C-alpha cells in the first residue's frame with residue numbers, strides 16, 4: 001500500500017468526458033447528412049423557385065408531373081412489398097422450418113439476388129422479352145418467333161416482376177432470422193397442447209414473426225418506391241414514369257426546382273412508410289428474446305410436397321440469380337439479342353473500333369471511356385470504403401463509449417437518416433449542396449471528391465452498423481483492461497484493438513465497396529462525362545440501344561461485386577485460432 | 582489506508598452512487614454487498630480510475646487519487662491497483678501466457694523477470710499447464726483464474742474484483758472462494774470485492790459495506806451486520822435464512838402484529854419487528870403470540886429443519902429441531918418470541 005499513489009501525478013479533466021469527441025462527430029454528421037437535406041429544402045423555398053411547389057402539386061401539369069408518377073410509384077411499392085413478403089416468407093419457412101430437399105442451398109441462393117444490382121435483372125429482362133414496340137433489337141423470345149405482348153415487354157408488369165425478384169431476398173433474410181428464433185420448444189409446447197399444423201402456424205408462428213413481416217414489408221416498400229434503374233430501363237421507353245424517374249428527368253432537362261420538390265416528396269413517402277412500419281413493430285413487445293437457445297430438433301414434414309415445393313423454390317431462385325447472369329453474359333457475346341446463343345463474338349469485350357460494327361464503338365477493353373470509368377469506379381469504391389469505415393467507426397465508438405446525453409442520441413439518429421432517403425433524392429440533394437460554391441469552397445460538381453463525400457454520407461447507416469459490431473467485439477472491458485495496465489493509446493490500438501478488429505473492419509469495408517460499385521441511383525445524377533462510373537455508363541449504353549455493351553459492363557460489375565462479397569464472407573468466417581471451438 | 586470520502590457519481594440526473602464514505606486499513610478485505618443495480622460496479626470503477634467521480638474523493642494511503650470536486654484524477658495505470666472484470670475481459674487473441682505477460686511488458690519489466698513472474702503466478706493459480714492455450718479453449722473457472730493471474734502479476738497493492746464468482750457453478754464457486762482467500766493472505770493486497778451474494782460477503786470479508794440504491798446502508802464487520810443490523814434492508818438481506826420482519830400497526834389501544842393483536846410494547850405506533858429465524862418456534866395450538874400461516878416450504882439444514890410459512894404476503898421462516906406433522910398447504914402456528922430482536926421504523930431505520 002505504501003507505494004499506492006507513487007508517481008501519482010493526476011490530471012485535470014477539463015471537459016465532461018467525451019464532449020470534444022461528440023462535438024466533432026456531430027459536426028461531421030451534420031455537414032454530411034443534415035445540411036444537404038436542409039439546403040435542398042431551402043432551395044425550393046427560394047422566391048425564384050418556390051413556384052415549383054405549386055407547379056408540382058396543383059398546377060396545370062401536376063397530373064403528369066406528380067400525380068400519375070405517384071400512382072405508379074405507390075402501386076409498385078404496395079405490389080412489390082406484398083409479393084416480397086409472401087415469396088420471402090415462403091422461402092424462409094421452407095428453409096428454416098421444413099425438411100425440403102436442398103435446404104442449405106436454397107438458403108444461400110435466396111440471399112444472392114440482393115447482391116446483384118437491380119439494373120442487371122432489368123437488362124436481362126430486356127434481352128429476353130423485348131418486342132419491337134420501341135424499335136431497336138428485339139429480345140430472344142421474340143427472336144424465337146414468339147409474339148411477346150407489350151404488357152409483358154414493357155412498363156408496369158415487368159417492373160413489378162423484376163423488382164420483386166430483386167427485393168424478396170431482403171424479406172427472406174429478415175423473416176428467416178425471425179423464424180430461426182422460434183424455438184422448437186415453442187412449437188413442441190403447442191403440439192403437446194394438442195395443436196395441429198395450421199393452428200401452430202396461425203396461433204404461434206405468425207404472431208411471433210409479425211414484427212419481422214412488417215419490417216420486411218416496409219423495407220421492401222421503401223426500396224421499391226425509390227428504385228430508379230428498373231422503371232427507367234423498362235418503363236421510360238413507354239413513358240411510364242415513377243417519382244424517381246421523374247426526378248431524374250426534371251434534373252436532366254434543367255428544371256431543378258421541380259426536381260427537388262419531387263425528390264422531397266419521394267423522401268417523405270418512403271420515410272413515412274418506414275416510420276409507420278417501425279411504429280407498428282415497436283408498439284409490440286419483441287418476443288424473440290424471451291426464448292432461450294434451443295436446437296431445432298424436429299422439422300415440419302412436407303411428405304409428398306417435398307419435391308414440388310423444392311421445384312417452386314428452384315424456379316424462383318434460378319430466375320432471380322442464375323438466369324440473369326447467363327442471359328447477360330450470352331447477350332454480351334451475341335451480335336443480336338434475338339439470337340442469344342449463336343454467332344458469338346468477343347467484339348463487345350475486346351474488339352477494335354470497326355465502323356461497320358456497333359457504330360464504331362470499340363470493345364470495352366479498348367474503350368477509353370469504359371476503362372476510365374472502371375478506374376474511377378474502383379477508386380471510388382476504395383475511397384468510400386476507407387472514409388466510410390473511418391466515420392462509421394468514429395461515430396459508433398463515440399456512441400458506445402459515451403452513451404448518455406442528447407448528443408449521442410442525435411449521432412445515432414442522424415447516422416441512420418440516409419436510410420429514409422432514396423439514393424436518387426440523396427444525389428439530388430448533394431447537387432443542391434455542393435454543386436455550387438459555398439463561401440470559400442469551390443463547387444464540387446463533376447469532381448471525384450463529390451462522389452466520395454456523397455457516397456460516404458449515403459452509406460453511413462451501413463458503416464455505422466459495421467462499426468458497432470466491431471466495437472462490440474473489441475470495446476468496453478477488453479480495452480479498459482488494457483488501459484489499466486498503463487499501455488498508451490497507440491500501444492492499445494496496435495496490440496489489442498487492431499488485431500481483434502481487423503477482419504471485421506476489412507469485411508465491412510468490402511461490403512461498402514460493393515454497395516458503391518454497383519450503385520446506380522445515387523451516382524446517376526452526380527455523373528459527368530469527366531468523372532464516369534461503370535453503372536451509369538451501362539445505363540446510358542442501354543438507353544441508347546447498345547445493349548451488348550451495357551450487358552458486358554454489367555457482367556464486369558457483377559464479377560467485381562461477387563468476388564468482393566466472397567472475400568468478405570471468407571474474412572468474416574475464416575477460422576481464427578482464438579475463435580475455434 | 583483506503584479512504585472513500587463523500588463519493589457521488591451521477592449519470593445525467595441519475596445518482597448511481599450517493600455520498601459514500603468508507604475507510605479500511607491496509608490488507609483489509611472489503612466487500613461491497615448489495616442487490617443488482619445498486620451501484621457496486623460504478624463504485625468499483627471509480628476506485629480503479631475508470632470513472633471520474635461527480636463529487637467526493639478517493640484517497641489511497643493519504644494521497645488523493647480521484648477528486649470529483651476538482652475534476653481531478655490519477656490515471657488508472659498510475660494507481661497501483663488491479664481490476665478483475667466481471668466478464669474477465671481476457672484478450673481473445675493472446676494465449677494464457679500472453680495475457681499474463683502483456684501487462685508486465687507494458688511496465689517495461691526485463692524479459693527474464695517477466696518469464697519468472699509469469700511462471701510464478703501461473704503456478705500460484707494452478708494453471709501452468711494451460712499456458713499456451715487460448716481463452717476460448719479453457720473452461721469458465723480456468724478463465725477466471727487467468728483473469729486473476731493477469732491482475733496480480735504486476736503486484737498491485739489494491740486488488741479490485743467485480744462479482745468474480747457469479748459466472749461459475751455452485752461447487753466451483755465454493756472452491757474459488759477458498760482460493761481467493763488464500764490468495765489474499767499470500768499477496769497481502771488490500772482487496773475490494775463486489776458481490777450480490779451475502780454468503781460470499783459473510784465468509785470472505787473483514788469489512789462489509791451493504792449498499793442499496795447507491796447508498797451505503799451499513800458499514801461494519803460481518804459479525805456487526807448480523808448482530809446489530811442498522812436498517813430493515815440490512816436485516817433482511819443478511820443471514821441464512823434471512824431474518825423475519827413483521828409489520829406492527831396500532832389499532833385502538835392495542836397493537837396488531839402481522840394482523841393479530843399481541844401484547845407488545847413497540848417504541849412507535851407503526852413499525853417493523855425483527856425476529857431471528859432460530860428464535861421462532863412452531864406450536865400445535867393457537868397461543869398469545871402465534872400466527873397461523875400456510876406451510877409452503879420445509880428443508881433440512883445441518884441436521885435441523887427450516888420451515889417457511891406464508892400469509893397475506895408476509896413470509897416467516899423458522900429453524901426448528903423437527904419437521905412439523907403438517908403437510909405443505911396446511912395451516913401451521915408460528916410462534917413469535919415474547920420480544921422481538923430489534924425494532925425498525927417505517928422508513929427502515931433502526932429504532933430499538
Ligand SMILES: Nc1ncnc2c1ncn2[C@@H]1O[C@H](COP(=O)(O)OP(=O)(O)O)[C@@H](O)[C@H]1O
Nearest residue numbers: 403404592597616617618619620621622623624
Ligand atoms: N455508464 C452509465 N450510464 C448511465 N447509467 C449507468 C451507467 N453505468 C451504470 N449506470 C446505472 O447505474 C446504476 C448502478 O449500476 P451498477 O453500478 O452497474 O450496478 P451493480 O454493479 O450494483 O449491479 C444502474 O441503474 C445502471 O443502470
Ligand SMILES: [Mg+2]
Nearest residue numbers: 618621622744
Ligand atoms: Mg455490476
